[in-house]
Amino acid sequence: MKLKLHYAFLLLPFFTFAQLKSPSEFLGYELGTQFTRQHQVVDYYQYLSEAEPQRMNLLEYGKTNERRSLLLATISSKTNMDNLENIRLEHMKGMTGEGAPEKAIVWLSYNVHGNESVSTEASMQTIYDLLTTKSSYLEDVVVLIDPCINPDGRDRYVNWYNQFKNSPNQVDPFSKEHNEGWWSGRSNHYMFDLNRDWAWLTQVESQQRSKEFNKWLPHVHVDFHEQGVDNPYYFAPAAEPFHEVVTDFQRAFQVTIGKNHAKYFDENGWFYFTKESFDLLYPSYGDTYPTYNGGIGMTYEQGGSGRAGLGVVTSIGDTLTLKDRIAHHHTTGLSTVEVASKNVTKLNDEFKKFYQKKDYKYQSYVLNGNPDKLEALANLLSQHEIEYQVGENTTVKGYDYATGKSGTLKSSDKSLVISSGQPKSTLVKVLFEPKAKLTDSVTYDITAWSLPYAYGLKAIASENGVDKTYAPKNNTTYGVVQPDSYAYLADWNSMKDARFLAELLRNNIRVRYAHKPFTLDGISYERGTLIITKSDNKNVKGFTKLLENASRNNMKELTATTTGFVESGKDFGSSSVDVIQNLNIAVLSGEPTSTLRFGEIWNFFEQQLNYPVSVLDEDYFSKVDLTKYDILILPDGRGYNSFLTNQIKEKIKDWVKHGGKLIAMGGAIDGLSADKDYSIKRKEIKKDSTISLESFEASEREQIKYAITGAIFKASVDNTNPLAYGYEDTYFTLKLGDRSYNYLENGSAVYLSEGANQPVSGFAGSEAKKKIAETLIYGTESMGRGQVIYMVDNPLFRGFWENGKLFFANALFMVE
Template sequence: MTFILRLFAFSFLMVSGYVSAVGDEDYLPRDTRFNPNITSPTEALGAEVGEWHVRHDQLANYMQLLAAQSDRVSIVETGRTHENRPLYLLAFSSPENQKNLAAIQAKHINNLGKSASADDPLILWMGYSVHGNEASGSNAALLVAYYLAAGESQKIDELLNNNLVLLDPSLNPDGLSRFAQWANMHRGNTLVADPQHREHKEAWPSGRTNHYWFDLNRDWLLLTHPESRARIAQFHQWRPHVLTDFHEMGSNSTYFFQPGIPSRKNPWTPRKNVELTTKLGNFHAAALDKTKQLYFSGESYDDFYYGKGSTYPDSIGSIGILFEQASSRGHVQDTVNGELRFSDTIQNQVTTTLSTFEGALANKKALLDYQVEFVQQTNDLIKDDDLAGYILQEKLDKTRFAKMLSIFKAHKIEYWPLSKNTKVDNQTFEAQSSVFVPLDQAQYRLIKSIFSTRKSFDDNTFYDVSNWNLPLAFNIQYTPVSRAPKVNKQSQSTSQAILPELQSSAYAYAFSWDDYNAPKLLQRLLASNIKVKVAGDAFFAKTSQGGMSFSAGAVIVPTALAQPDNLVAILEAQSVDLGISVHSISSGLTTQGIDIGSRKMLNVSQPKVLLVGGKGTSQYEVGEVWHYLDQHLDMPVSVTDMNELQTLNLENYTHMIWVQGSYKNVADRISQNLDTWLRNGGVLIGQKSAVAWFSNNNWLKVSVKTESDVQSAFATDHLSYKDKDSLAAKQRVAGAVYETQLDLSHPLAFGFHSETLPVFRNSAIVLRKPVKPFITAAFHPQTSLMAGYTAQEIQEQISGSAAVVAHNVGKGKVIAFANNVNFRGVWYGTSRLMSNAIFMAPFIKAQG
């Protein structure tokens, strides 16, 4: 009878598709004992690791518990996410080292670049799941933390007595929580491995991204988000010897560890970095061989963009290492390599975490020496460089300039205000609005990369962008110099303007449209029910400070209109908060230009913006627009799924924004509703592929070359099969900077003062320049590539094409951007085009 019952039980498990749970100690080395006084992950969760996807609150609570129970662990909250989840960094070392953690940290930082001693500790930073739906990393972090806090073995003693392990258990708590909810809510008692099961097909937006649907693995350099800023601050306090970055990839793959393709490393990364990564890779291979796992290395992934977790450390002298595990995207999934269980994916991440420890200890001397060699070689590069550094200047927009400099500061890049006006090649850089970034400093390689305008590389195949020049992204005037100018080393700040005192008896109040925060100030005034006008042309007015010029786009608050009783108090508070000068105008009669009561002074009303997202649209680009409007304009924006437009009352909205997406199958009813709304006065804004859809619907009077049209310009005669990947690499624009020429008189250019505007391109969509006058706000000149790689065939297609087009459609307006003006939240130079499209659209009066 017992045999029959056991047979029945076995048969039931097989039929139900149940996957047996894996105990904590099954994931970890067999020769390890564990302190019974320290809670295991299973005890804390009430379930085996991998049985359910761990939520971030469970993960965070367990890390706090370990810190309370084990004298090998210390924990610090480094920051908070957009959704107010805590970011934790744990330090594991021996109890004795824990008592002297601050001293160990200080000694390491002070000793950077000096001779290394065999007694110096290795600092190993283990980072998990920057993409929230690549959850095996964060689930593995539970087990790694338990192993380091409670494990008892000779290997653990060797690791912790003389070294330090930093553990970042979740780089993206918001995304991890979103995905855990998705995977767990679709988990049945009977697991389903079918890839088409809803559990394995996330809804839009995916858990890969953070709160605003950004890819945090592209944000290490740009620091758009609090998660990245918190992490970089800790990174520079510790400067680890090795930093690991645990990811997942497609379910039908296997396991990847770096090095990737050697020819696709960043030019500023030393060859020794690749050699050490390879040495550590031998330990990963040996560990995976023992468990008979399939894997690959030295192919597919690159180490080029310094804004990724596995690559940013390379610019500073650390060894960054990427791991990619085939994803179960749930609890179990059928793949070309057989059934892939979530526990399998966790196991591999644990295995390569431990092989990282083993490889690092075996190569400890080489890793310690490398940081010394890195500094010495950097100093040699500085001596051999013909340049002394870069002078940067921004006269009118203090906010935009300060934001870029804050990124420099976060990366420990030194800069100094000029002590006097400096002339370089007929350009005068004024002391009060300029800084000098010297190359003779520790972050030399990162600085060279940030200012790079390189257009061709040893291998022109890119996994991500090929350029990230920050002054171009911020549209900051700069020039390289061979001799260092005189600087003021007493301060890292340029001079701050003194805000004028407002006069309660003023005829009107006004502020210019020059500062990056001007749209935010306008939005706040509208939200406070203040009546506002915008100048469609320049004027020279009498103010309490004397005569003053205002350019087109200036914002006017006339006291003749019905204004709140506390108008002056609101203006003063917002002026101080945003650092924008608001001026008191004493008369409606100007000495030059339009008068305050001119018909070119248009009333501005509160915009009601609808942002189209959902399945078929790019979650990244929708998130970038949402982030810009929410964070930089304080503007409420309604985000709706595309399919909801069939029943939505569009009359409730003044503006509608469409981004990159697939719009071939948009329902006819949506197009018809949109056509009616547009012709009745709506403002339709689109970028990239949305622009092609606008053109196909005859709203935009511009001919559009799609990516496939552009790709057809490549000759394919005499190509063999081996050339397939190379051709594909040439046919894409993998993130490059292009020059545009702005029509400064156009309403979309209000607030800009240079005809040259760098833009970011990561698509091959081309707008043919319209023949009709007045509708092209910006175009690409004949030679327009400024930085980054693009094949000559595509450059020729882009040359002379339109970048920004706008015209009337009935009573409405259509505005088209060929490029993504909010790319990764860091293109401050072009994101102002989006606020102009919203606020300055009433001035657009040109027929397409």
């Protein structure tokens, strides 16, 4: 009997492997012959967790906008899983130099771009093999797998492909199944690129994932992608520029992993490349953000993407199949875990070293400014588990962000202080440094993002520690309205104010606003101040309760007054005090627009402003009765020259002249500037006619002279213009290119003045700087009874440039 029991015990692992269904067995088709819908992926992961409860834990860490599940699978050996929380805690103690961790933590993230669809397929084969044939890796490694970061985008692509593919599938790249429409599957529900959102956390997927990621801070993180059909596979090491905070070990370990991948690719005769294109600088990627949190962050790129389908002919006549693509991502996924399993001690030692006290130049960042903007920044820091305090009454010396020189700032209990003397000091440096050091001007993304500029705050970067204390609790009482008041006043200088206004308008409360500064009861009020009178709202049922709710919901303090007679300025009945209309707003979507730029506007209305917007597609725009709308927004895009036919242009102009408000952004302005009825005109500069005799290779790099790779410039502001209410006389704008227009004769609200074409942060080429000198950023012009608003730079870029958003709200509510 003992022998039989022993024999049965020996066979148990074999039976476990044999009984565990592979993805192909579970799904009922060979992996790679069809695209798996999200609900089927969820089913398979749930099946594995039920079949392997001792070695796998499956967490639903959130839901998408379209209510799909966001999953995180944790797998390891039975012994490790029994001790999982202790393993995590020992690992996290490394941030303070403590603990005795003995396991490596690897996090594999799949399908952040929905139509880069192969990686979710590969994830299923990878987790199956880790639980079966490669289970030895799990003795020393805890593997966390997010099978699909972007389920909404992926299902959009998969459903589209299944709808339009040939049967059998067609490998001709010109066939419909290889050519997605405008509404592609790359981005999430709101058309945001989730791979640019790791640091900014504007999207629900990022916000929910960040909570789990910060519980683990893995030693190794891989972000699986796809690129063009004709590209071979890309894996680490990354390309220059590396941010200066990337450690020697992080660089070296990328090489170690890359060489291990190369071994398997060489054996199979697969092509690959390294050290090109994909750098480690911009902090909001799935490789850089983990790197700045102490891990080895990497991007893997398989050729294919949305054009590849189940199979496609490449430019050299080869056929790239979904099976090929799965095999490559599957191989690098397993190889990554293998390398981690062989370097556990080194990974743990270096993680501790990463979190040792750093001797960064700036030891403290002190910020003053609008309390609402300080609060918004503090909320972002909390999401990243970055520590912050408030200041004490002292004068701080250091680098002044406003001037780019040495300066001082008065610190108080209203100041925000972020110290580099904390575990997340590296992330603090990257997010707050005035200028990122560039080792190469040819980069994959923007080169400037410093949060004091993004949030519109006065800031000093100090080389010394700064006196600080823990933040006091906010004791302000919101939602208390004195019913016997004549009116209630609210300031206008932040997105919190805009949300407050939006809620009032949604509840049909009439709101006025001041075009001139005024003084009342000894208090000074600026342009844009909101005025809510009892007499305007005497017929609004439950007016007081609605006003209280709006105050409480938006944490908006109201000042009551018993009179409309001001001490200086204009009384409340003056023509300088206008009523804000409850607006019907439309935004154009479709081919002329960029999906990302459209998505930023859509997201702004529904997730930030909470105000309704209608989406009008270019397919039927010619049939739309524009008189039903007060505002039409034309997002940035490249297709306006073909969209703006004579018929469409006349339709829009006629609507504006009869009282409509047109907001043209980025490329949409190009489509208008050739029309003589619009006063905005492109800036023309003479090109250098000198012929360069440089080498072909050098001439390619020479083109960088004409580029601006996401740089910050200091602009002048005319805050008497309603488009600029709530702003001071300067604004730091993020320029993404050299698009430039001359000043408007009247209505230049924000502009680059003489000598302001040098970036305060980020890279701008010499020729590009000439082109943008003395040009418009934001402006307005009257046309008949209507208004045209021009936004050359994008105030809503990726949803993180917080200080630009009020310009957009002003365009909606303040410009008349």
